[in-house]
Every structure is written in C-alpha cells, then in structure tokens.
Amino acid sequence: MTISHPEAAEYGGRIGFGVSGPHATPLLSPAQTTRLLRTAFEGGIRLFDTAPSYGDGEAERRLGDALQDLPRNQYMLSTKVGHNRDPGGRLVRDFTPDGVRRSIDASLSRLRTSHVDWLFLHGPALEELTDPLLRMLEAEIKSGRILRLGVAGRGSEVEEALTTDLISLAMIPVNAGLRPEAVSTLERLRARGTQIIGIETLAPALRTRIAPGTAGGVFRLMRAAAMRSRPDPHVRMNIRDALTWALARNRADLALTTTSSLSHLNEILKAYETLSADA
Secondary structure (H helix, E strand, O other), rough: OOOOOEEEEOOOEEEEOOOOOOOOOOOOOOHHHHHHHHHHOOOOOOOOOOOOOOOHHHHHHHHHHOOOOOOHHHHHEEEEEEEEEHHHHOEEEOOOOHHHHHHHHHHHHHHHHOOOOEEEEEEHHHHOOOOHHHHHHHHHHHHOOEEEEEOOOOOOOHHOOOOOOOEEEEEEEEEOOOOOOHHHHHHHHOOOOOEEEEOOOOOHHHHOOOOOOOOOHHHHHHHHHHHOOOOOOOOOOOOHHHHHHHHOOOOOEEEOOOOOOHHHOOOHHHHHHHHHHOO
16 A cells, blocks of 8 residues: 655555554653654654553654654654543543644644644544534644544444545454454445554464563553453464454555564564565
8 A cells, every 4th residue: 555645755564653552651661662663664664653542642742752853754643532631540532623623732732743644533422523523624634734534443433433525544453353243344444445544453463472571561461351342362373464464455454553562563574574575
C-alpha cells in the first residue's frame, strides 16, 4: 500500500508504531521511548499512532518530542478523540463538538504539529455522532488540521459509525486469533471499501513473550485480563507469519505494532523486511 500525503509524494511500508501502554507511564522513560521511535523511523516505519487518553497526554508529548527534529513531511501522525482523563484519572467520554475541538487543540500542542494526518473517533456510540459534531469535523478537515477521519474500536461500534463519507478509516483488531464475529465485521468493512488499520496484529506472536518483569509484559498481562473479546489463545505463530496473516489480501491495509523492547522492535523490522522482499 502507498499512503498519499499532501506534503510528500509517497510513503512506503505497511506497518506503523503505536505509542501507548508503557510509553505513557513511568515504567518506560521518555529517553527509552525516543530511542524506540527513532529506531522505528530509521527502520522505515512512517506512521505513528497515539491518543490523548494514554497517560493523560503523556504518550502524545513523548511522540511529539521524539520526532520534532525530523521533517514533518517524512512521517504521519494519527491520534484520537472522544476519550480523556478527568483530574482524578478516570476515563471520561466527550464527543461534543466543543469537547472534540478542545481535544484536537491539545493534541496538536502536545504533538508539536500543525496537523494530524489521521484522526480517529475513539469508540463512539451511534447517537454520539451528531450532525453538529460531523459539521465541526468537516470544517477541521477543510482547515487542514485533520487530513482524514476514521473510527477506532473493537466491534460493532466501528461498523455502525461508518454512516458518512466523511469517515473513511477503521482501526480494529486484525489477527489470526479473531473470533468468528470479528472476522465477519472485518469482511463487511472490506466489502464496503473501508481502509483498515489493524491493531493487535502481533497478538498470536506474543503468547510466549509475556514477561511480567518487563514493562511490555506487565501491560500485556493486564490487557489480556481486561479484554472483553480476547483472541483465541490457542492460535500461536511467529512475528513474520502474524504480519503475513494481518496484511494478506482483504485484511488490514496497514498493521500497527508496538513494543517497549528494542530487541523486539528489531525482530519486527526484520520480519517485515523479509515479508516485503518476498512480496
């Protein structure tokens, strides 16, 4: 897949890096996050995804700082709106036009950029996609502060939110352990021409990598316990095969990966390099 961009002719590659989990906590230092992001960029990754709800903006701040001295037309940024943290640290939903506009303002400031390439509505309910909200988002696109709009989630709310041509991206789990209902959702989205950004693409390759002594291991254990629709735990494969499955025809256009380990990142980059060479 080639990703079009108004300031650069082309971007190669079909994997991105998600700045989330331990990257938004003291479990990983800002310097460690920067090193991983710069290694990802040097390895050919050009899309970096995050959200304001990750560490109350900490993930966005780290991402903005890490990439600040790189030409803005050489990478893409995506973030989300709709979920934020209140002063007590509790997650709150806000899809009001004013709330979303304030969230965009804050994200652009933390990311140290004039625009985000992709903005995802973070798990909106159908009734939250009001006409005033969509008109405001259309104005943001026309202003150039948002280039494309999508919806991120884990299930039917993603499909239900695609009620307007304004939304052209879907960020959903795409991996070989998907339950049948998730596969059906993916197939319907593909049939309607929606561009798919796959998350949790390496889940089948992480079954044997959960190490409680590492920052990433702690988060994987917590997430595995909390996920409502866990992938099939019996599906296991190596990194290259997991990426091959996710990026196969009629699945994800782009696979998001994340890690807190430099050695693991290098494994991902090497696996993708061999996959691309065989394509």
